[in-house]
Amino acid sequence: ACTNTDCGEGKCVPDLLGVLYHCECNPGWKTIMVGPMPVGSCIIPNCTVDFSCGGKYSPAPPFPPPINFTSPCNLVWCGDGDCVVNGTGHYCQCHDRAANLFNNPEFVCMQQCYLDGDCNHLGLGQPPPPPSTAAPGG
Secondary structure, eight states: OOTTOOOBSEEEEEEGGGTEEEEEEOTTEEEEEETTEEEEEEEEESSOBOTTTTTTSOOOOSOOOOOOTTSTTTTOOOBSEEEEEETTEEEEEEOTTOEEGGGOTTSOEEOGGGBOGGGGGGTOSOOOOOOOOOOOOO
């Protein structure tokens, strides 16, 4: 079950005699939860995400309901982008102002303003301001 599975920031764990699987996420990452079940890859940062960018934009919808169960885009959430079938895989084509996390086209599309300061430990979010280089007054 894990042969062709990309769990993003996590690892694939086979379930039920190796037929099904789930992704165990690395610290700081999570999957989309549908009820008590984790669904999809570990591509959601486990930090403050503000899809409205502080009220500047309308929030992104959570993710579209599955339409085609044979599609590689089934249960793939691309955030501020669209899932595109690529052979037996997929990629997320980002809308304006958005980019794939870590420049990986299989990862969710997000705008920089979605990610708050507590995402910095993941290498995401706004960088902290540089330290002041002004000399103290005397």
